[in-house]
Amino acid sequence: MAGSAAVTTAAGAALLSSCGNRSSADKPLSFWNFYSPAPQEDPNLVAQSDWFATAIDRWNSANTRQVAPVYMTGDQMNQRMPVAFASGDGPDIFLISPGDYLRYANGGVLQDLTPYMEQEAIDDYFPQALATRRSGDGIYGLPMEQEPLALFYDPELLEAVGIAEGDLPSDWEQLLELATELSAGSQTGLVLDVDPGYYQNFTFYPWLWQTGGDVIDPDSQKPVFDAEGPRAALDLFGRAIAEGATPRTRPANGDIVGAFTSQYAAFWETGVWDVQNLQLNAPDKTFGVLPLPPPAGGEQVTALGGWAWCVNARGTDPDAAARFVVSVLGSMDEESIAHHAAWNSPTIKGNMPSRASTDAVLDAEDAFADEHYRIFREDILPTGRAEPRFPPVVYKAVSDALQAVQLAGADPGEEARRAQQSLEGYLETYRGGSLI
Incomplete structure (x- = not known):
């Protein structure tokens, strides 16, 4: 491919x-x-x-x-x-x-x-x-x-297990632990995208960047995917499913409105566009927004589509x-x-x-008076990094590694090395605009 x-x-x-x-x-x-x-x-x-x-x-x-x-x-x-x-x-x-x-x-x-x-x-x-x-x-x-990404959450589901909005997860381990606890029956703790494509990669990049890692080094234009950061981000997505925090298919056929109104999901990674989506289509549903939590000691980063x-x-x-x-x-x-x-x-x-x-x-015009938009503007947007403009071969190398670890239980280190080799081979002959 x-x-x-x-x-x-x-x-x-x-x-x-x-x-x-x-x-x-x-x-x-x-x-x-x-x-x-x-x-x-x-x-x-x-x-x-x-x-x-x-x-x-x-x-x-x-x-x-x-x-x-x-x-x-x-x-x-x-x-x-x-x-x-x-x-x-x-x-x-x-x-x-x-x-x-x-x-x-x-x-x-x-x-x-x-x-x-x-x-x-x-x-x-x-x-x-x-x-x-x-x-x-x-x-x-x-x-x-x-269009920055964030975690949307259902405060009612959190309150049911004694989690107040002031005690939301602040790092990866806390998020996985809580999401696993909240996953039972038709209810899932954390919804991450599982379908291969540019959008899944887009949702993966912030977690990668939070580690200090990257796909391509912006300065040298060399691939840097076979490194500790990318391996950790791949492992996060793999563990999320392996530990039961994240489902293999998104609830409500990927519709956050249906999932939240039916209380099928506690946390959902998505973008600012879903604030309006929820407010228009589920006006009585209470929901919250928080920045994507980084790994312990990591840096808060989001992707801007x-x-x-x-x-x-x-x-x-x-x-x-x-x-x-x-x-x-x-x-x-x-x-x-x-x-x-x-x-x-x-x-x-x-x-x-x-x-x-x-x-x-x-x-x-007080357009940001709504609490959800205020959080996006003041807390999330300033941490944003532009969605990468990677060509198909670069996107595919990352996508294949992510899919293998997430859904097939492959080893993150092996997949990072495989992706790195693919990227190195491609960039040897690539002639074009910078990969940022």
Whole structure:
């Protein structure tokens, strides 16, 4: 699998590089996304769709080159976008996560947005929000949000075993011990992601970083996975299942609302987006949020996810597309800042902002008055590190090790060594953007 992924990535880069400009005077700019136009009538999804529509309508009313949103699901986009770029028919504007960044950056199809931005706007972005969307001095994607991870918990289940909210676990061992005690029958103590994929890796990285370990050393660009820290993090995920703290399948089919309302789970690792999810869909359910506990003596760290808007450098009109993206997410215009802030407000998406100006707007509106959002903003977000932009082969090496230890009971040391060898082999011939 790792070998075929490497071939796919290399071939993809070559194909992406072959995309040609297809400018025409009246052709609208296609904007592939999974928000708008909303295909459902759920009020929250409609609000998110309307936010996109407002930004697009504002642009279209003032510019000859129009923007046309194209809705598709996340899975559809993942499948269609590489094929579309390879055939020279990629979207003009699109959303990507850090995990997909290098696929397109290394292929040379991302437009540098720096020339379209004021320095004040560049400086307005929080450093970690832009970290994995930059190459050198260039900025190739503008993040619309930051999505930190945390532990959500059910205080009623904790109180049933005599645990007050002031006595929440503060390190790995306390967490595993309490989660094991709380696991009985249909109730589980700690829900960790068990399905292989970029998302599971995303949820694993904070525990790895808490040890001081990493996958790739940011400075040397050498793999450092065969080390004490990575082995300890793998062991944590393996022990969680082996000791009965974590189930092999997530309760309620992975739905935290269903699990919490049915009291199937005491602790659940997830992101800030589930604050809004629980409040909208289970308004009477009490829940709490706490930072991911580190190992004893370790450092509190979380991972920051989130989506960015990118522009196809070989699209219909890259200049107009870049100006549109910057006008929505990278401008110091007050209306633009207010609209960007609205996206992250609890009434629309409920994420953490990626810019200081939008954070200030939300703070002035008391958007963080809710205790859950206050904890995310004040206690969790400052400890965040950007989700890595690892290409498929790097992601797969980590994923294979994690799956083997977590679900097959493999030895963490052996799996860390195996992953290290895979990473070393890949990086011997890798040529592309830095792996951070």
